[in-house]
Amino acid sequence: MRKKKAQTQQKQTLSSDFVNNLDQLKNCFSYGVNNDFSIRLLQAKYNNKELALCYYASLVNSDKIEQSLISPLLEQEGASIFAIITAESVKKITLLEEVIENITSGKVVLLMQDEKVAFSIDVSNFQHRAVSQSEIESVVRGPKEAFTESIHVNISLIRKQVRNSQLITEVLKVGERSQQDIQLVYNKQIVNQELLDDIRQRINKIKVDNVPNLESLEQYIEERPYSIFPTIFYTERPDNASTYIDRGHVVLLMESSASCLILPVTFWTFFHNPEDRYARVAFGNFSRLIRYIALFFTLMISAIYVALANFHSEMIPPDLLLAITAARERVPFPLILEVIIMEVAFELIREAGIRIPSPLGPTIGIVGALILGQAAVEANIISPIIVIVSALSGLTSFAISDPSFNFTVRISRFIFIIAAGVFGMFSLMSALILWLMYVVSLKSFGVPYLAPLSPTFKSNRDVYFRRALKKERWRPAYLLPKDLQNMNKNK
C-alpha cells in the first residue's frame, strides 16, 4: 500500500500554478511545525515574477544564499535565471519528488511563478569534523590523516593520492525512506566489470528503509553474516584505499562514516599493515615476522598450555613441570577452568577499557588486570603461570591491528582452548585443521580467502613476506583486473 503511494507521488510533476506548488511543498515538509524548513518569498528584478526559495536552514550556507541568490535576483537584470544566479551549480528539475530530495540533501529549490520547472541550487553546508589523525590504524612512518565524516572530504583525500582521470566515483542510492548515497570508487581501466556489477547488484538488492552508514552497509552486502571472519576490509586510512584502488579493488564510501570499505579482500589484507610497505623491506618484514609470532601466541599459547599440562605432561621440561605442579597444588580449580577464568577476565577488562571514556582507560584497565592478577595469585585462586600465559596471549593479540580480525583471533582462541581440553594436542590439532579448512572455504566477492597463496595466483607476491617494491610486477590476478601488469609495460 505504502509502495503504491510512493510510486504515484514520484510521478507527480510540478504544475504551472505557483501557489499550488508552494502549498504542496508546505504540506510535504509540515511548514510551520517543522521549524527548520524555510521559505523566502521575493520578486525577481529581471522579470518581475514571484519567487520562492525553499530550503532547510540548518543544511545551507546562509551567506552563500544571500550573496549568490537573493541579492542578484533582487538587483540584477538579465535574460534568464542562469545569467543572474552566481552560484556554481544550478539544475532544472520537474518532479515534486526531486524537489523534496534536493531540499533534504541541502540544496535550495527555487520555484517561480508561471513556471513548470524548479531550479535546484547547491549551497549545502553539512557540518563535519576536520581531517584528523588515524587513531585505530596508526603508523609511525606513513601518512597520518584519516577519513572524516564527510564524503566530499573523503573523496578528495583519495583523489589526492590517485591522480587519474579514470578514477570513477559512482553514486548508488540505498534506503527507501531515507535515501543515502553510496559512492563506489574504482579505477575504470583496472577494475573487473563483473565485480562491479556484483557489487551494484548487491547494493540494489538492499530493500530497507534506511542504511545509515558504512558499518551497517558492510553487514548488508557481506556473504556470511554469521562467520567469525570478516570479508570486507573496513579502514580509516585514505592511503589504504588508494593502494587497493590501484590494485583493482573497489572502495565504498558513505556520508557520515569516517572510514571506507574495501572489497574484495583476503586474509592477508587483514594481517598486513600499511606500514609493512612504508618501511624498508627488511624492517617491514621484521615487524611482520613479529606479528606472525604474535598471531601464533595469541591463538595458541593458552590452548597449548592446557593440552600439555592436562594431557602431555611428559612434554614439559621437568623444572617447569615441577614449578607448575608446585603452584597448582594450592589452586582449587581445574587447569582449564583457570585458563578460561583468566582469559575471560582479560576480555572483560578489554571491553570495559574501550567503554571507559578517556584515552587513559585501556592503560588503567591493563594495570588493573595486573594488580587483579597479582591479588588472585596471592589468594591462591589462580596459579602465577596462568597470569603469564594469559598476559602473553592478551598482549600479543594487540599486535593484530585490524579490529575486525582481532575479534576473529580472540574468538578462535576460545575455540582452541576448549578443543585442547577435550583430547589434548590431538583435538587441538583437529580443531586447527577444521579452522583452516573453514578459512580456505571462505570467499569474499568470489575471491578465495587465502588467495594468492591457495589457490595460487599471479600477484605482487606479498604474502608471508614482501619483496622489494621494484620487483612487484603484477596486480593480484584473483581480481581478474583489466590490466594485470603493474610495471615495465614496454618490456
Next chain:
Amino acid sequence: MAKFCWLVIGLMPILFGCEDMVELEKQSYVVAVGIDKTDQDGTYQFTYQIANPEAGSSLAANNADQAPSEIISIVGTDLMTTSSTANAFVTKQMVMDQTRVLIISEELARTDQFLRVIQSVARSNQIRRGVKLVISKENASQFMNNNDPALEQRPHKYYQYMLSRARETGLIPDADIHRFFQITEGDADLFLGIYATTIEDPKDVSGPEDTIVAGEIPKHGGNSTQFMGAAVFKEGIMIDVLTAEETRIANILDKTMKMDELLASYPDPVAPEYNVAVKYIQKNEPKIEINYDRVANHAAIQVIIPFEAEIIAIPSLINYSQVDSYKERLKKSIESYAEHVTRQFIKKTQEFYRAEPFYWSLYIRKFFKDIPDFEEADWNKQIYPNADITVYYQMKRMHFGKMLDDTHLNEVRD
C-alpha cells in the same frame, strides 16, 4: 546436515569430555627408578625416587624444610604394578615419563633375571627410551639412599648434570635403554652401561689417574656417589667392569658415541717420573677399515684415529713447546702410549670377552648377503676374537695453550 554437524561439535566436549585428562598436581613424578634382586626369582625390589615439586619453588612458605625428594622401596614383580601398589602410601599417581635414570644393582645385572625385568620397562609407554642405564655396585636402593648431593639437591637436575658432564669427559659411556636393546637384540656386540657406586674404597693410584672404576677415586669431601667406568654386558648379562681409561678408549673407537674432547694425562717422555696433561680433541671420526676374507672367515681390521692435542700442563717444566726434537718426542710418545693402551684393551676384549664393545659389527655387515648369512658367520664368536687388529693414532696438531714458555726453574731458584 549443518545442524547435525553443530550438534556433533557441540556434544563432543560433553560426551568425550576430558578423557585421559590428568591435572599436573595429581601426579607424582618419579625421577629415578632402582631395581634390586630379592631371594626369589621373578620378584624384585623396586625403588622409586619421587621429586618434591615444592622444593626450590618460590611459592613454598618454608622452603628450607622441604625435602627435595622422597625415596620408597617396595617389592613386586614389575615396575608398573608395583607403582600402583605403592599408592597405598604414596598420595598421588606415580608417573615415570620424567624418569631420568634406571639404576640396576650389579648383583641383579649379573644374573639372567635382568633381561626379564628390563623387558617390562621397555614395554611400558611411560619410560622413555632415553632413560640412562646405571649399574650400581651396591643395591640400587642403598645407592639411591646414600646419594646425597649438597649442591644439586633436586634429583632430576642432579642426574641430568652429573650424567651429561661425566659423559662429556668420557668417564662413562653413553648408555640408554634404547641402545641396550639395540645392541642386546643385535647380538653381535657388547653393551656398556654406566658404572656407579656410593661405597668409597679409595685405591692408591700410581701412573695415569684413570685406571680405576667408580668408588676407587682417592678424594675427600663432596658427594660419595661416583660415576666412573662401564659395566660390560654380553647377551644381556653383565660380565665385567671397565676402568675409566678403558671406557674412554671404547668411546673413542666407537663411531656411534659422540666424542669431542677429554682431558687425560700421558707419561712424560723426557722426564718419565712426571705426567703430561693433555686435552685430547677428536674432531674427525676414526677410520675403521675391515678386510674380510670370506673363505677363511677371517677379518683384518685397521683403525686410524686422527686427533688433536692441547698440552695443558707440563709439571716437569721441560721445554716441549720450543725444542723441536722434544716436541717430536712428545708427539710420538703420546701416540704410542695411546696405541699401546688401546691395543692392550682390544687384546683384552678379544681374549677375555671374546666380543667387542665398539659397535664394529656395523662395518662388517656389508660383507654379507643378509642377516642369516651374517649370523652364521658369527662375528661375535668366530670373526672378532681371531681378527687381526691394528690401531694407529695420528696426531694432526699439537698446541701448547695460552703460554708457550714455562717457568725457568733455574732462574727462579737462584
